[in-house]
Amino acid sequence: MPILGWGKTYSLPHFYQDMSAAVIVTIMLIPQSLAYALLAGLPPEIGLYASMMPLVAYMIFGTSNTLAVGPVAVISLMTASAIGKLTLTGEVDYLSAAVMLALLSGIMLLLLGIFRLGFLANFLSHPVISGFIIAAGLLIATSQFGHILGIAASGQTLPILLMSLFGGINDVNSVALIIGITSLIFLVYVRIGLKPLLEACGLSSGLAANISRAGPLLAVFMSISAVQFFSLGDKVAVVGSIPQGLPSFALPDLSLDMIEALWLPAFFISIIGFVESVSVGQTLAARKNERIDSNQELIGLGAANIAASVSGGYPVTGGFARSVVNFDAGAATPAAGGFTAVGIGIATLAFTPYLYFLPKAVLAATIIIAVLSLIDLSVLKNSWFYSKSDFFAIFGTIIVTLFMGVEFGVIFGVTASIALYLYQTSQPHIAEIGLVPETQHFRNILRHNVITSPLILSLRVDENLYFANAELIDKMIKERLEKSPDIRHVVLNCTSISLIDASALEVLENLNKFLMSRSIGLHFSELKGPVEDRLLKAKFLEHLSGQVFLHHYGAVSQLDPKTYMNPSVLAEADQSAHDGSHI
Amino acid sequence: MPILGWGKTYSLPHFYQDMSAAVIVTIMLIPQSLAYALLAGLPPEIGLYASMMPLVAYMIFGTSNTLAVGPVAVISLMTASAIGKLTLTGEVDYLSAAVMLALLSGIMLLLLGIFRLGFLANFLSHPVISGFIIAAGLLIATSQFGHILGIAASGQTLPILLMSLFGGINDVNSVALIIGITSLIFLVYVRIGLKPLLEACGLSSGLAANISRAGPLLAVFMSISAVQFFSLGDKVAVVGSIPQGLPSFALPDLSLDMIEALWLPAFFISIIGFVESVSVGQTLAARKNERIDSNQELIGLGAANIAASVSGGYPVTGGFARSVVNFDAGAATPAAGGFTAVGIGIATLAFTPYLYFLPKAVLAATIIIAVLSLIDLSVLKNSWFYSKSDFFAIFGTIIVTLFMGVEFGVIFGVTASIALYLYQTSQPHIAEIGLVPETQHFRNILRHNVITSPLILSLRVDENLYFANAELIDKMIKERLEKSPDIRHVVLNCTSISLIDASALEVLENLNKFLMSRSIGLHFSELKGPVEDRLLKAKFLEHLSGQVFLHHYGAVSQLDPKTYMNPSVLAEADQSAHDGSHI
Known part of the structure; x- marks a missing residue:
């Protein structure tokens, strides 16, 4: 009282x-x-x-x-x-x-x-x-x-x-x-x-x-x-x-x-x-x-x-x-x-x-x-x-x-x-991202002048992955890949993903199989702790065709050193390439 | 057909x-x-x-x-x-x-x-x-x-x-x-x-x-x-x-x-x-x-x-x-x-x-x-x-x-x-983050060995800010500040925020006034384009007590150079401090 x-x-x-x-x-x-x-x-x-x-x-x-x-x-x-x-x-x-x-x-x-x-x-x-x-x-x-x-x-x-x-x-x-x-x-x-x-x-x-x-x-x-x-x-x-x-x-x-x-x-x-x-x-x-x-x-x-x-x-x-x-x-x-x-x-x-x-x-x-x-x-x-x-x-x-x-x-x-909230989150903003020169920071290629690689599709999904948007994200990734047949790696930047529900996990498992059959690696970067814990528990990361990277810069510089190891960023890249992957 | x-x-x-x-x-x-x-x-x-x-x-x-x-x-x-x-x-x-x-x-x-x-x-x-x-x-x-x-x-x-x-x-x-x-x-x-x-x-x-x-x-x-x-x-x-x-x-x-x-x-x-x-x-x-x-x-x-x-x-x-x-x-x-x-x-x-x-x-x-x-x-x-x-x-x-x-x-x-989805997003994960040594990357202080500053509270809210969680986030920030009276800057890392609805904007406006009355700056880093556009339109950023930074590293290195400008990170910091803020 x-x-x-x-x-x-x-x-x-x-x-x-x-x-x-x-x-x-x-x-x-x-x-x-x-x-x-x-x-x-x-x-x-x-x-x-x-x-x-x-x-x-x-x-x-x-x-x-x-x-x-x-x-x-x-x-x-x-x-x-x-x-x-x-x-x-x-x-x-x-x-x-x-x-x-x-x-x-x-x-x-x-x-x-x-x-x-x-x-x-x-x-x-x-x-x-x-x-x-x-x-x-x-x-x-x-x-x-x-x-x-x-x-x-x-x-x-x-x-x-x-x-x-x-x-x-x-x-x-x-x-x-x-x-x-x-x-x-x-x-x-x-x-x-x-x-x-x-x-x-x-x-x-x-x-x-x-x-x-x-x-x-x-x-x-x-x-x-x-x-x-x-x-x-x-x-x-x-x-x-x-x-x-x-x-x-x-x-x-x-x-x-x-x-x-x-x-x-x-x-x-x-x-x-x-x-x-x-x-x-x-x-x-x-x-x-x-x-x-x-x-x-x-x-x-x-x-x-x-x-x-x-x-x-x-x-x-x-x-x-x-x-x-x-x-x-x-x-x-x-x-x-x-x-x-x-x-x-x-x-x-x-x-x-x-x-x-x-x-x-x-x-x-x-x-x-x-x-x-x-x-x-x-x-x-x-x-x-x-x-x-x-x-x-x-x-x-x-x-x-x-x-x-x-x-x-x-x-x-x-x-x-x-x-309205659900509708908005079911139509997420998906940004294709590139490296801001002379930093280790990645931003939307449409809004910023950034470095990209022809081998890597770097995507940032600006929403949790859950039942209302999982299919749509899957569809957008596949459509994007059709436009650029040279891509060998899809790196999902997961900074905005705080939740992957069971529906989305199912979609990711199918996407992983789909990409594997085309010899394209599916990678994750900047996965948040709680999200990664659950993906590990579900054994999803075990049969992932790609890797999990601590940060996005580590991912792209390891997957395509030619593009990202140019002199202007070389100093940092040297270390990151080694400790970038933590699985 | x-x-x-x-x-x-x-x-x-x-x-x-x-x-x-x-x-x-x-x-x-x-x-x-x-x-x-x-x-x-x-x-x-x-x-x-x-x-x-x-x-x-x-x-x-x-x-x-x-x-x-x-x-x-x-x-x-x-x-x-x-x-x-x-x-x-x-x-x-x-x-x-x-x-x-x-x-x-x-x-x-x-x-x-x-x-x-x-x-x-x-x-x-x-x-x-x-x-x-x-x-x-x-x-x-x-x-x-x-x-x-x-x-x-x-x-x-x-x-x-x-x-x-x-x-x-x-x-x-x-x-x-x-x-x-x-x-x-x-x-x-x-x-x-x-x-x-x-x-x-x-x-x-x-x-x-x-x-x-x-x-x-x-x-x-x-x-x-x-x-x-x-x-x-x-x-x-x-x-x-x-x-x-x-x-x-x-x-x-x-x-x-x-x-x-x-x-x-x-x-x-x-x-x-x-x-x-x-x-x-x-x-x-x-x-x-x-x-x-x-x-x-x-x-x-x-x-x-x-x-x-x-x-x-x-x-x-x-x-x-x-x-x-x-x-x-x-x-x-x-x-x-x-x-x-x-x-x-x-x-x-x-x-x-x-x-x-x-x-x-x-x-x-x-x-x-x-x-x-x-x-x-x-x-x-x-x-x-x-x-x-x-x-x-x-x-x-x-x-x-x-x-x-x-x-x-x-x-x-x-x-x-x-x-269940709404309940989960209404109880967001809020991570206090610090700098991963020798990178420009920030992670949860509870999960990683990172550098922090006594003057700056760096927070990453792992969810959109909307009506169901805005009050809670406000409450958590205020409680955190009570524990550390030395803090002069709150930097919200917005990588996970794809949406700030009108309820949350109201909460942020009140939080801004509250922090201003205590001479604490409220800053945003890594705001996504569409979110920043809307905050600008609502004239919220005009009377913000702090600044908007393109990336988190730029923010903290400018706000507390003493902590973040040590030799191990100095090379990059030099540039970022200048171009970090873009408003």
Whole structure:
């Protein structure tokens, strides 16, 4: 338990730092947790519940000093999507499905952590995750426009959301619209204009930033006052009564049907939540020269989700915006999360009655502003220039997520990343190489001015030899040999080969026989240790028609001394020719 | 059309060669096509139909001179499995499903060929295919034991087949058992003992081999005589009446339901059939120094399957045993296949009435003997020693195929091959390298006696940098740096890096910033051309804290001349230090 580590050296300065960070995060988290519960289609108090016990659990099991755990936008959207598909009858069932989702996700994360399977998250490529988050942000923003317009917009894909928005265009609630637009303008102003203004008024930069962060809470306060003052409570959708008090502990209903229906969405939520959380945690840890342990993080997030589940919450993870705030506000240890939980608890006990008249349009505005920062299209531009295949994976993920929903988006992203990688490695770059004059170094004959021999075909295959490319390499070598009948030696430079699988070994054995029947030697140079070990074990090198050379220069200077022993390289060649072959 | 190529130079010697090969293949194919139809659960004449028009179509579109196309064991099993799952009512529907399967498979193969997607077959690794064929062979042999015992054994997995065999153990038909066992012993003897005996009697080796190949036909002839002589026709299951005449042409019923149910099995049949056929074709072509074009082969096999479908047959492909016989018997051009088709046609017209009393037990015995040669367990042994991950992929494929059926077997095999490859590349070998004395060559410090510098960390990552391993590499570098605080330069030797994807680029950018903040230079050596091009385009190299060096020796000798400029290497170093960096 990481808490036993940092707990031992916990000091009063740590306490002050963590406390002040906790106050600021609490102020930020109250409107956010209400808003994300709304986004997930859950009663507002569920957002508050998900911001208490999970933070305590993460404080005990997590490794990041600054990660702030709780309900986040993308996971809330995925929760809404997963439960929406179940089309359950009443609100109780909808809620128990959310609780079950948190439990399943928590157990999965815990198991992944215990079995040290954190590396699985690596199979989601970064650009694909960015694409997914862009699309999720667009879906979230669109869905929240329903609240701004005061009409019920629902759906899990962009076309359905848009259709439901346009379908309700005649029912637009002008009060909701005015409150929503005002909130949007106010929140944008707070983000962009308030901090410089406060600084201009002489406040310190830190204080100005902290006051700006209270913007959403300020919007909440002002809108409640306005609704009460103008008696708008029955003219606009408001949050309504929130149960006053802390969540009670209970095990979720363990219905097998529900587990069967929810395990796959729970898995996606776990993976996306973990990837998001770890990338935030790593970014922040790197700034303080700290390190987080991804398998322990899985355990921390697993514990947080189980805690969310048994205290009536829904899936949580480490959020980007709030963690940055936590970091900037000086959080020194995970205890800051614990103090935040206490803050939310006090708020739940004391302030919930005052939230009755909070318009949903204000919460929707805070969500829209929060997710707009997720929609960073530069990843599309960068990948277009760097790698077309990455671009298409991202673009496809965005399109599939928007038009088919978040689950298909995740599936498409993973599949596309893997398929494109395999396709690229199945079409390897094969360079014919020659000696760079006055060195012992070999480079591509097409790119460099190099020395070659008419007797030797020196090839560098720029990829592992495995089932997806072995046949192709065999074919290319044979085609190349047909063009130059004088060649007596094929030397494969194996610098790029870290793996030769059984399929490729079979192909090499046949190639060796083929070359032998034509009195052409097959040689290897610069074989890596582990690869050579395995070829020796398979007894392939015993009946090789050629030799294995430690380095390529040794190979060619021994096989064709006339070409390679000219005066300019003679000095070194003299030695290499003798010790070049080490079998 | 390949026929226009070889057709132009067709000569009388070709004709004699093709004719004699066709006679021998026809003799072999008559009992085989009846037997495989039985295995597929189809009436015996369907096997004959599948051995006529498909051969003509392949003669026109195929590229192998010796491949013999027709019904084969594994594809017949897959056909039985695909149609068995439909649980259709009468035999007519069962038959039209088989015809539809051939049509779908033919269209898929044709499309794959037209769009030049033959490389997709590379994603089935060789050992996994071997595993699949071993398991299919075991399933086939087990299912045929039902006919030998004279009881109805059905099922698509080993446990169900065995249960149905043991369930019928009280109904064993002693006549079928005697005929079956006798046939098995006779066929084994023909395989092992007859050829040497004939040679001992003074026959030439070729003639002896050809007579041995007639063994199954001899078994057919003798068993029919025995059944007639002892009047056993009502005591044992016989083939019964076979329609006398050539197949009529018709388009299959294009029912959408059936297409929906059969497209996935048809896809598996296409892929397995193609892989089997191409590997046979390539093996035989290599012996005669010929080449086959895998995309044209797809077109040839596609045409063959469409021809099978419109002439009332079922899926076909190039078979191993018959192609070897065709090759040994001297087939010179694809015309041999056309002549075989004529031979089967004559047999269908003239001899089918005589097959009435042919016991099914005899056909089952020919199948069992034929598939026993498929069950080659050496692949398990070899892979155990060469590569544990290949071993587990094969073993898993065998188990899944035996216990869950052929479709799951194929899916498992492909998934396991890809997953294991990705897992291996996600855990790359990273070698710290040093200079081999008196050369310019760098090797692993753990395996070789090399020169290193306290200021420079020289690392060679033995894998592409991509999403699945980028984080891990970053972590390993940082951990290594913590151990040696003196290091001022990290030089990544990029000989093994053929690809840096966008995820890895992001990681490198962060690593560069991290190292810069610690005044450590990040350098690259021996970057491959295409990789460097892309890094330049992404403007990564512009803000790199270090340099890019053409070769590793140039890098270290410039970064730490004190260590690397000692007298033993001075001669070369002098030049390299100047031209080493090329940016």
